[in-house]
Amino acid sequence: MENRPALSKKLNREEFSEYYYLKEELVEFCRENKIPTTGSKLELTERVSHFLETGEILKSKRKVRPIANIGNLDEFSTIEDNFVCSEKHRAFFKSKIGESFSFKVRFQNWLKENSGKTYRDAINAYYKIIEENKSKKTTIDKQFEYNTYIRDFFERNPDKSLEQAIRCWKYKKSIKGHNQYEDLDLNILP
Known part of the structure; x- marks a missing residue:
């Protein structure tokens, strides 16, 4: 069996892209080389790859989103712009859907894409997504x-x-x- 090379500055971009590295390894490499450590595994991989090819440090692309001021939630409240899953949202959905509720990726995306709709619409969408997931193969994001x-x-x-x-x-x-x-x-x- 071929041994995977350690993640170091000695690797070139092509060698790096041929092997699998854990997110923790990417973060460690970034820390050692003063590369931003925030973001998804895909973002870290892109930064490490760029660094190995050019020696340049890519900055994080993350934008700070304003946190919405959430008042009391009910089914007639509208979904706020820049929706962020919070404990207040989780508690609301658990009270309406039950303890089995969780913020699945498809539901989070639905919430982010449907600001202005009501939380009743969101509850209906949640049930629809759950039913669809039972009948079709779900897509797993590339980083997983x-x-x-x-x-x-x-x-x-x-x-x-x-x-x-x-x-x-x-x-x-x-x-x-x-x-x-x-x-x-x-x-x-x-």
């Missing part, structure tokens, strides 16, 4: 490579265990190339 790999592993190998899936994932991320599941990954299992 582990989740995608494990889902794809079990789609092809429903008889295998999580331990086997994780063993294959660890192998896959240690070798050069992409991180998508392939049936050849099973060759490392005893």
Whole structure:
């Protein structure tokens, strides 16, 4: 098995892009090299890649959003601009939907895209999203490579265990190339 190189300034951009690195490793590298550590794994990867190629430090693209002043919420309240999931919002939705409520990514996106609609509309959208998720394969964002790999592993190998899936994932991320599941990954299992 090929060993993954340590993340260091000695790597070039191409070598770096051939291997999988944890977000924690990217943050550590950024700290050591005075690169901003905020943002998603994809943003950190972009900054590290740019730094390895040019030696330049990319600034964080994050904009500070104004925090909305949230009054009392009810079903007829309108969803505020620049919606941010807060404990007040969580408590409201749990009181209306139940303890099983959670801020799923699709629902968060719906809230952010539908300012001006009512919280009653949001509750209806939540139930619709939950129903849609039951009947179709959900999209996993690109930065969640582990989740995608494990889902794809079990789609092809429903008889295998999580331990086997994780063993294959660890192998896959240690070798050069992409991180998508392939049936050849099973060759490392005893």
